[in-house]
Amino acid sequence: MTVRSRLGVLQLPIAGLGVLVVAWTAYQFATIPPSPPESDGFVEGLVGFFLGVSAWSGFLLAALGFAIPPGDAPGIRFNRWQRRLFVGAAAAAVLSLAAPLVALLLPSVGVGMGVAVRTWLVLWPAAVLALVGGLGWRAAEAVAVRVRA
Structure with missing residues (x-):
């Protein structure tokens, strides 16, 4: 059993865990x-923050999970470009978290919070579109194969 096959099982x-x-x-x-x-809404805000971290983690798990090639194991056989979309979605999710942190930790760089917020507002939809686009692309391929047969 190769390393690719062992990873493909995962x-x-x-x-699925990410989804x-x-x-x-x-x-x-x-x-x-x-x-x-x-109430001042502190608890509701804190819960919202931790649920956001949970959603971000789940999204990252899902994107990276779909990017794993199945090898010999049963799984969804995405092509190279679809897996690249999933890796891009994960990278955009990580960068969307890094942009506000850079703006907060390095104010001397000249990146204001406005730039960080705009960057976050561009990267998150790009990450979601990449993940949904890759899944939709593969679903359309599967439907086309079924219709042709």
């Missing part, structure tokens, strides 16, 4: 009870 569990984490986070975020009127 494609669906890692990607489940994102779905669980979205459900939890949708069911957060509103803060009482006399």
